[in-house]
Amino acid sequence: MIGKWLGKKKTAADTDTFSNKEREQLESLRIPGYKGPLPSSWFHKSGQQAFLQLPFAATDAVLAPLREANGLPQYDWQLKLNVEKLANSQPELPLVYGNVIAVSSGKGGVGKSSVAAQLAVALAETGAEVGLLDADIYGPSLPTMLGGAEEKQVISDSNKMQPHVRHGVHVSSLGYLADSKDAAIWRGPMASAALQQLFRDTEWPRLDYLVIDLPPGTGDIQLTIAQKLPVTGAVVVTTPQTVALADAEKGIAMFRKVGISITGLVENMSHYHCPSCGHEEALFGNQGGVDIASDYDVPLLAQIPLAREFRQALDEGTPLLVKDPSNPLNTGIRAMATAVAAQLYQQAKK
Numbered sequence: 174m175i176g177k178w179l180g181k182k183k184t185a186a187d188t189d190t191f192s193n194k195e196r197e198q199l200e201s202l203r204i205p206g207y208k209g210p211l212p213s214s215w216f217h218k219s220g221q222q223a224f225l226q227l228p229f230a231a232t233d234a235v236l237a238p239l240r241e242a243n244g245l246p247q248y249d250w251q252l253k254l255n256v257e258k259l260a261n262s263q264p265e266l267p268l269v270y271g272n273v274i275a276v277s278s279g280k281g282g283v284g285k286s287s288v289a290a291q292l293a294v295a296l297a298e299t300g301a302e303v304g305l306l307d308a309d310i311y312g313p314s315l316p317t318m319l320g321g322a323e324e325k326q327v328i329s330d331s332n333k334m335q336p337h338v339r340h341g342v343h344v345s346s347l348g349y350l351a352d353s354k355d356a357a358i359w360r361g362p363m364a365s366a367a368l369q370q371l372f373r374d375t376e377w378p379r380l381d382y383l384v385i386d387l388p389p390g391t392g393d394i395q396l397t398i399a400q401k402l403p404v405t406g407a408v409v410v411t412t413p414q415t416v417a418l419a420d421a422e423k424g425i426a427m428f429r430k431v432g433i434s435i436t437g438l439v440e441n442m443s444h445y446h447c448p449s450c451g452h453e454e455a456l457f458g459n460q461g462g463v464d465i466a467s468d469y470d471v472p473l474l475a476q477i478p479l480a481r482e483f484r485q486a487l488d489e490g491t492p493l494l495v496k497d498p499s500n501p502l503n504t505g506i507r508a509m510a511t512a513v514a515a516q517l518y519q520q521a522k523k
């Protein structure tokens with residue numbers, strides 16, 4: 174749990190109010206993934222200190238426009254997060270799992286696991302308590318992408334699995350338990366049962382967010398998982414390529430069929446940025462994700478470039494966010510995390 178600020182008793186200084194002109198400027202602040210102006214009750218000031226208090230995870234970058242806006246920089250702006258637990262698709266399950274984000278793709282190889290891993294690390298960077306469930310039982314790749322595959326699985330006295338803590342994220346994966354070659358031969362019901370067990374028998378701490386890396390595709394297994402696990406919102410990952418887009422459409426349709434809200438679309442490998450000459454090339458086509466998002470009325474949460482740095486870092490088990498935190502490529506990943514958390518909140522509150 175982060176910041177207990179919301180529950181703090183108000184002091185006389187907290188009742189300081191912004192002038193009308195300042196309020197107008199605050200109203201013009203936009204956050205990735207949040208449609209429209211933020212409620213004015215989320216802004217506070219106390220003398221020279223000013224606070225933006227959000228009920229979802231966000232990076233400090235959201236304050237940049239306030240720090241730069243005319244008339245507002247005199248304040249020392251701070252971000253206060255107090256992540257609200259939102260309703261999910263299984264109301265009878267306790268909310269200890271936090272807000273559950275299912276990351277899916279209609280097609281294999283589009284970068285779903287990379288997006289899930291980097292989303293989880295970026296959310297954890299904000300100070301949120303984050304879990305990551307590797308439900309990609311046919312090819313659990315998170316132990317490779319986040320490292321620690323060689324670490325022994327610890328079972329607690331209460332017979333529960335201790336999640337591995339990797340780069341600030343609590344990770345549970347069959348890849349830490351079984352040989353991935355064994356997992357690949359599992360059939361539908363067996364895989365689905367193993368997964369539910371992995372979800373239930375992991376000793377998760379009290380989480381703010383649980384990111385689930387679903388197996389690729391839109392068949393029975395994905396449908397069963399989506400129905401059996403608590404889900405707050407689904408993120409569909411695609412590349413801009415026509416074949417991937419057709420499968421992404423199936424993914425959107427699948428979640429809609431079972432009443433799970435689509436938090437949005439992430440377009441991965443949207444273009445290639447040449448590190449030497451700066452040229453940008455749309456290797457998999459142009460605008461695919463933008464068009465699908467508009468056709469299906471789902472938010473486009475991020476467009477992530479194809480970059481050697483992302484792949485290399487994940488192959489080494491240390492995502493770029495951790496390996497090279499100030500690399501400009503990370504800006505888009507951090508903005509994606511804010512956009513996912515903001516949109517998840519806004520949809521749940523609708």
Ligand SMILES: Nc1ncnc2c1ncn2[C@@H]1O[C@H](COP(=O)(O)OP(=O)(O)OP(=O)(O)O)[C@@H](O)[C@H]1O
Nearest residue numbers: 281282283284285286287389442478479480483484
């Ligand atoms: N934006 C990117 N830039 C460079 N490499 C990437 C990018 N996204 C993913 N990759 C690389 O592409 C490969 C496939 O990615 P990943 O395993 O995440 O795909 P997936 O959709 O989860 O695949 P599967 O369906 O098989 O589980 C990995 O080596 C990953 O590092």
